[in-house]
Amino acid sequence: MIRTTLQWAAAVCLAVVASTALAHGDDAKKKAGNATARKEQKAWGIAGDAKAVTRTIEIGMDDSMRFTPDLIEVREGETVRLTHRNKGKLQHEFVLGTKKELDEHAALMVKFPNMEHDEPYMAHVAPGQRGEIVWAFNRAGEFDFACLIAGHYQAGMVGKVRVLAAAASDMTEGEVRKVDQAAKKITLKHGEIKSLEMPPMTMVFQVKDAALLEGLKPGDKVRFAAEKSPTGYVVTQIRPAP
Numbered sequence: 001m002i003r004t005t006l007q008w009a010a011a012v013c014l015a016v017v018a019s020t021a022l023a024h025g026d027d028a029k030k031k032a033g034n035a036t037a038r039k040e041q042k043a044w045g046i047a048g049d050a051k052a053v054t055r056t057i058e059i060g061m062d063d064s065m066r067f068t069p070d071l072i073e074v075r076e077g078e079t080v081r082l083t084h085r086n087k088g089k090l091q092h093e094f095v096l097g098t099k100k101e102l103d104e105h106a107a108l109m110v111k112f113p114n115m116e117h118d119e120p121y122m123a124h125v126a127p128g129q130r131g132e133i134v135w136a137f138n139r140a141g142e143f144d145f146a147c148l149i150a151g152h153y154q155a156g157m158v159g160k161v162r163v164l165a166a167a168a169s170d171m172t173e174g175e176v177r178k179v180d181q182a183a184k185k186i187t188l189k190h191g192e193i194k195s196l197e198m199p200p201m202t203m204v205f206q207v208k209d210a211a212l213l214e215g216l217k218p219g220d221k222v223r224f225a226a227e228k229s230p231t232g233y234v235v236t237q238i239r240p241a242p
């Protein structure tokens with residue numbers, strides 16, 4: 001266990017070095033950097049696992065400073081591949097966030113116009129090119145996306161993501177007993193799981209996306225949804241209990 005933690009810590013250090021070194025690299029290199037970068041839970045979700053993608057949504061960008069579509073709807077717990085197609089002659093970008101964070105970031109972009117950021121929830125797309133992010137929408141709510149290039153945000157290059165909450169009846173109360181990031185498993189002491197007709201007990205679940213385990217630790221009270229798969233029981237979404 002200690003050894004696993006140390007190995008993980010070493011991997012994080014390497015990832016930080018790698019992503020710093022690649023901050024101004026080309027897109028392919030950045031993708032590789034993101035793949036090993038530490039995942040950080042944000043209000044609007046967390047970097048997803050490509051293997052957990054259930055849907056691809058293509059978003060067009062153009063020089064009239066619009067996204068097409070400019071409203072996307074996903075379900076809480078979905079891991080989505082968002083692809084971007086820049087149909088214009090100018091560089092554009094796609095940045096997910098809350099309105100507040102995007103406003104703050106946009107103000108900085110006006111102050112430091114050629115600053116380039118690299119986070120798993122953003123894509124910088126050259127004219128005529130494509131971009132892509134894989135994002136796990138594990139928090140319900142209404143979020144924004146925008147092109148924060150100076151002038152573009154101010155011209156209205158924004159859109160919305162609506163993440164529909166899972167119905168309360170689909171969620172089960174539980175308490176975390178053990179988290180195994182490497183094996184993508186979590187042990188939960190849970191109440192009755194109505195959708196599976198399963199009585200309360202403590203059991204090991206697989207998780208659909210390892211990102212769902214980020215920040216969870218033994219003792220945490222959670223609400224989760226699970227389904228039966230050919231390989232066992234799989235947690236499809238999980239969040240701290242209110």
Ligand SMILES: [Cu+2]
Nearest residue numbers: 092093147152
């Ligand atoms: Cu733009």
